[in-house]
Amino acid sequence: AQSVTQLDSQVPVFEEAPVELRCNYSSSVSVYLFWYVQYPNQGLQLLLKYLSGSTLVKGINGFEAEFNKSQTSFHLRKPSVHISDTAEYFCAVTLGPGSASKIIFGSGTRLSIRP
Amino acid sequence: GAVVSQHPSRVICKSGTSVKIECRSLDFQATTMFWYRQFPKQSLMLMATSNEGSKATYEQGVEKDKFLINHASLTLSTLTVTSAHPEDSSFYICSARPGRALLLEQYFGPGTRLTVT
Numbered sequence: 001a002q003s004v005t006q007l008d009s010q011v012p013v014f015e016e017a018p019v020e021l022r023c024n025y026s027s028s029v030s031v032y033l034f035w036y037v038q039y040p041n042q043g044l045q046l047l048l049k050y051l052s053g054s055t056l057v058k059g060i061n062g063f064e065a066e067f068n069k070s071q072t073s074f075h076l077r078k079p080s081v082h083i084s085d086t087a088e089y090f091c092a093v094t095l096g097p098g099s100a101s102k103i104i105f106g107s108g109t110r111l112s113i114r115p
Numbered sequence: 116g117a118v119v120s121q122h123p124s125r126v127i128c129k130s131g132t133s134v135k136i137e138c139r140s141l142d143f144q145a146t147t148m149f150w151y152r153q154f155p156k157q158s159l160m161l162m163a164t165s166n167e168g169s170k171a172t173y174e175q176g177v178e179k180d181k182f183l184i185n186h187a188s189l190t191l192s193t194l195t196v197t198s199a200h201p202e203d204s205s206f207y208i209c210s211a212r213p214g215r216a217l218l219l220e221q222y223f224g225p226g227t228r229l230t231v232t
Contacts, residue, residue, distance in 0.1 A: 043223035
């Protein structure tokens with residue numbers, strides 16, 4: 001069965017500094033990977049996804065992630081964060097297309113931006 | 116873009132009563148909808164998967180008689196928490212997947228915060 005591990009529960013950074021949120025997955029088959037953001041008391045918004053092709057994926061709000069199959073990682077990065085990036089970030093994995101495919105979420109990483 | 120709504124956004128109910136939460140896909144048809152539960156500062160836990168016109172598939176450990184799911188149309192799924200108790204207090208989030216098989220994304224609703232007193 002597939003699983004997702006987010007190694008950091010909290011990541012504090014200063015405004016305009018770069019940030020990396022780590023995500024590792026385990027699966028015996030090919031997977032599709034996602035990063036979602038959740039602002040306080042709101043649902044989830046898709047930041048970016050990796051389905052196939054280029055391993056460097058660019059998303060919204062200046063975020064990008066790199067799929068590394070050998071290291072089974074899908075780390076999220078942003079070169080310069082803003083106060084508005086303060087939120088909870090979830091890495092997620094699904095096995096593939098079809099209505100039966102479920103998304104499995106990691107435990108989340110709380111990104112807090114200091115002025 | 117695809118929009119999913121939930122109603123109500125917040126609900127407070129007394130212990131022993133039932134509460135219904137609606138999840139609607141506003142601009143697309145959702146053959147599959149998912150219900151999640153999220154405790155404070157924790158991740159989303161999948162409760163059940165519902166397909167239009169058929170019975171929901173519940174995850175292990177989720178009481179199907181307590182959390183009734185109805186997916187009566189391609190744009191509406193409901194979650195009814197029956198005989199609610201304080202331990203059912205949580206943030207409930209639904210998501211909807213469009214009918215196109217190649218589209219892997221789920222579109223999430225804004226969530227419903229349930230407080231049982």
